[in-house]
Amino acid sequence: MKAPLTRAARIRSGVIAVVTLLVAYEAMARTSDAFSYAFVPLEQLLGALVEISRSGELLDNIAASLKVVLQGVAFGGGAGLLIGAAMAYSKPIAAFVNPLFNAWRPIPTLGLIPLIGLWFGNGDTAKLVLVCLAAAEPMILNTYEGLRGTDQRYIEGGRALTFSRSQLFWFVQLPAAMPSIFTGVQHALGFAWIATIGAELLFTVGPGLGGVMERAQIATRMDIVIVSVAAIGVVGLAINTTVTRVSAHLLRWRDSQ
Amino acid sequence: MSAVIEPRFGAPRWRAFAIAISGPLIVVSLWWALASSGRFAEQIIVPPREIWAALVELLDSGELWLHLQGSFGRLASGFALGSAAGLAAGILMAASRHIEAACAPIFNAVRQVPAIAFIPMLILIFGIGETFKILIVAKAAFFAIALATFEGVRNISFRELEVAQLFKLGPIACVRHVIVPAALPDLLTGIRLGLGRAWGVLVAAELFAADIGIGQMMEAGRQMFRLDVVFLGVIVTGLVGYVFDHGLQRLQAVLTPWRAELQR
Numbered sequence: 001m002k003a004p005l006t007r008a009a010r011i012r013s014g015v016i017a018v019v020t021l022l023v024a025y026e027a028m029a030r031t032s033d034a035f036s037y038a039f040v041p042l043e044q045l046l047g048a049l050v051e052i053s054r055s056g057e058l059l060d061n062i063a064a065s066l067k068v069v070l071q072g073v074a075f076g077g078g079a080g081l082l083i084g085a086a087m088a089y090s091k092p093i094a095a096f097v098n099p100l101f102n103a104w105r106p107i108p109t110l111g112l113i114p115l116i117g118l119w120f121g122n123g124d125t126a127k128l129v130l131v132c133l134a135a136a137e138p139m140i141l142n143t144y145e146g147l148r149g150t151d152q153r154y155i156e157g158g159r160a161l162t163f164s165r166s167q168l169f170w171f172v173q174l175p176a177a178m179p180s181i182f183t184g185v186q187h188a189l190g191f192a193w194i195a196t197i198g199a200e201l202l203f204t205v206g207p208g209l210g211g212v213m214e215r216a217q218i219a220t221r222m223d224i225v226i227v228s229v230a231a232i233g234v235v236g237l238a239i240n241t242t243v244t245r246v247s248a249h250l251l252r253w254r255d256s257q
Numbered sequence: 258m259s260a261v262i263e264p265r266f267g268a269p270r271w272r273a274f275a276i277a278i279s280g281p282l283i284v285v286s287l288w289w290a291l292a293s294s295g296r297f298a299e300q301i302i303v304p305p306r307e308i309w310a311a312l313v314e315l316l317d318s319g320e321l322w323l324h325l326q327g328s329f330g331r332l333a334s335g336f337a338l339g340s341a342a343g344l345a346a347g348i349l350m351a352a353s354r355h356i357e358a359a360c361a362p363i364f365n366a367v368r369q370v371p372a373i374a375f376i377p378m379l380i381l382i383f384g385i386g387e388t389f390k391i392l393i394v395a396k397a398a399f400f401a402i403a404l405a406t407f408e409g410v411r412n413i414s415f416r417e418l419e420v421a422q423l424f425k426l427g428p429i430a431c432v433r434h435v436i437v438p439a440a441l442p443d444l445l446t447g448i449r450l451g452l453g454r455a456w457g458v459l460v461a462a463e464l465f466a467a468d469i470g471i472g473q474m475m476e477a478g479r480q481m482f483r484l485d486v487v488f489l490g491v492i493v494t495g496l497v498g499y500v501f502d503h504g505l506q507r508l509q510a511v512l513t514p515w516r517a518e519l520q521r
Binding site: 113 | 273276277278279280281284300301354355358359360361362363366367369370371373374375376377378380381382453456457458460461464465472475476478479482484487488490491494495496498499502
């Protein structure tokens with residue numbers, strides 16, 4: 001088997017590919033006016049980025065979107081954590097919740113938008129409800145599976161130390177489930193981010209990156225739409241990186257994996 | 258991996274069954290009681306029989322089938338497009354270190370952006386016709402399949418290929434007996450993931466703009482305050498998602514039984 005490429009060689013290949021793509025893109029943009037509608041020239045894209053950064057529009061709306069994400073993860077994810085923990089703590093609760101949970105899971109979250117719209121209107125409440133639902137699902141699943149999947153040897157060790165059921169839960173099962181719960185938080189943030197963008201696009205146009213994009217679409221400002229798409233990707237990546245770093249730091253007591 | 262949660266019980270089976278069935282029963286009876294209490298308008302809580310009536314109405318007029326046909330047609334073309342491209346990209350990236358290194362930054366950058374965020378851009382370019390919906394589905398399918406193919410082909414160990422050489426397998430036999438069995442489990446998982454995502458994003462795209470489709474049915478129901486139609490749409494999209502997921506799980510169990518056993 002051939003040895004993997006060195007870091008320098010990888011970076012070189014990546015840079016060449018990106019530059020080639022940008023040059024091809026710019027060439028397409030300059031072909032004709034019809035093309036420059038879809039392939040907005042790079043200079044104009046940069047101009048749009050500067051425009052909405054200077055006016056504060058970009059950062060204000062990123063902040064507005066992130067606020068919805070964090071609220072959704074706090075409420076929806078928090079509820080999911082409690083439900084998942086209750087299910088792991090008591091088998092009757094798990095047996096009771098499971099059929100309902102399994103009936104809810106296959107429904108695409110964004111497909112709930114018309115229903116939530118009828119119940120909660122088209123404003124901020126509806127957005128928050130949708131984002132809470134998106135965040136709750138992975139938290140329930142990962143909390144439950146993490147707590148339930150505790151290594152049997154640890155539980156027997158705890159029993160040998162005559163731990164009570166709640167001691168077993170707090171001192172054995174919960175620490176053992178932390179990696180899985182962090183995976184839940186990571187998924188919850190990811191799902192909440194997608195749901196937030198979807199809600200901002202499909203409910204009434206308001207603040208948030210989705211709103212910026214929707215307004216730009218109506219005004220046929222392709223440059224701002226493209227800048228918003230890029231911003232959505234960058235913020236998503238930033239959220240993901242932050243969670244990975246934080247969980248790696250908080251779980252550093254684990255055996256290295 | 259399997260998402261279905263099946264607790265084991267020390268208690269007798271009938272008791273477990275009674276508890277399991279009580280959840281849905283309580284929800285439905287609560288729903289029924291609230292609906293018939295007359296305190297809420299029919300736009301807020303619709304009695305279960307109204308949803309049944311809507312189902313019968315839409316089945317009789319053939320409308321539901323038309324909507325499902327519309328959605329499935331888009332899903333099929335978008336998924337075929339996206340997964341064919343994903344398969345090709347995955348194999349190319351796994352086969353060559355240079356292609357992988359060159360594609361990685363662009364691939365990962367585009368992958369970061371949720372499919373739904375591309376909708377306004379695609380509407381501006383292609384209008385609100387069929388093209389943007391098919392491309393959105395293709396985007397969702399492409400990345401799931403490309404990653405799964407990449408992982409699957411990448412994970413074929415050198416040893417397995419050496420054994421194949423030792424047995425003097427020809428290239429076709431090698432693909433048939435070594436490469437396909439090794440890559441298939443990852444590929445099937447990718448298809449399952451991609452199909453689920455593609456279905457979700459298609460319904461969302463149909464909420465934006467469509468002349469027909471299950472998402473359009475729900476959006477029209479919302480505008481006419483027909484909660485029964487909206488609710489029916491939610492149930493149907495959930496059922497379709499369930500059938501896709503479980504159908505592919507079954508397929509995985511049949512096609513890659515060794516993997517299914519490992520997971521137990």
